[in-house]
Amino acid sequence: DTEVTQTPKHLVMGMTNKKSLKCEQHMGHRAMYWYKQKAKKPPELMFVYSYEKLSINESVPSRFSPECPNSSLLNLHLHALQPEDSALYLCASSQEGYRGTEAFFGQGTRLTVV
């Protein structure tokens, strides 16, 4: 199983809503990542969790709140988002850090903020 599963696939939310994106992998990977991707642009790193601890936060606004409840799951909690936050949110995992191993990506959640 080399899959990273993200739910939901599509999400429309208002600026006052609270929602969560979910990511799951069962490859025994100990590093998990959130990326944001705008149309026709490269993915931009948001957060990295290593062994369930937040190791990198790329100066992401606090309206995005990551959580890693266990080694297989990664959540991204959303609150008071802006329309410019509309994007494809991608989750990835790798065995440890990127320096050593392949990174696998999920299919993403396409988020629209209205």
Added chain:
Amino acid sequence: GEDVEQSLFLSVREGDSSVINCTYTDSSSTYLYWYKQEPGAGLQLLTYIFSNMDMKQDQRLTVLLNKKDKHLSLRIADTQTGDSAIYFCAGGGKLIFGQGTELSVKP
């Protein structure tokens, strides 16, 4: 900081070879990757090369790595219309992506 650069567009005819180029600044990555993204879809890991290799071949795909020049390339042999997509190279400690090369394959 880390930087990865690619040319933005490439157009080829079906059956030709395509070569997509990438230059990078961070040489600490153990692996360098090529990802493919079709419209509206997520990222598909196409292939990768270990940093101590010069070349890797995988069916129609050939990856060349010149560590001295920090240059990575992806050659697709016998390019098909189904290969039309955006191709990203990526590497570095934080997996930084290039801008992506949009490959257009004309019949």
